[in-house]
Amino acid sequence: xxxxxxxxxxxxxxxxxxxxxxxxxxxxxxxxxxxxxxxxxxxxxxxxxxxxxxxxxxxxxxxxxxxxxxxxxxxxxxxxxxxxxxxxxxxxxxxxxxxxxxxxxxxxxxxxxxxxxxxxxxxxxxxxx
Numbered sequence: 001x002x003x004x005x006x007x008x009x010x011x012x013x014x015x016x017x018x019x020x021x022x023x024x025x026x027x028x029x030x031x032x033x034x035x036x037x038x039x040x041x042x043x044x045x046x047x048x049x050x051x052x053x054x055x056x057x058x059x060x061x062x063x064x065x066x067x068x069x070x071x072x073x074x075x076x077x078x079x080x081x082x083x084x085x086x087x088x089x090x091x092x093x094x095x096x097x098x099x100x101x102x103x104x105x106x107x108x109x110x111x112x113x114x115x116x117x118x119x120x121x122x123x124x125x126x127x128x129x
Contacts, residue, residue: 024058027108031061034104038097059115062108063123069101
């Protein structure tokens, strides 16, 4: 059994399944709405996803959102350019997106302490090495 399969089994026990009703279900809906609004539809968590997101849990979603948030602080990244744009509308849109991402992280990061990421997302919430 490889590392990803082991993590998936651990997450399944800890998380029960992401599609159950409750807080995780609302996180799933909110996450999918955010990534779709950002034009990152391939990152939406879906049971039939060909991109491997079907096995993601809450920690994976928080990690991915954290990574997306970090791109607004990364010099040279398009999102950072939008945040510092001379175009007021573009700048305000980027600020709204940042706040939305930060709210998601704040809202759900506390629920991820017992979970392991299914894959790495270049985020501070990824599994410790």
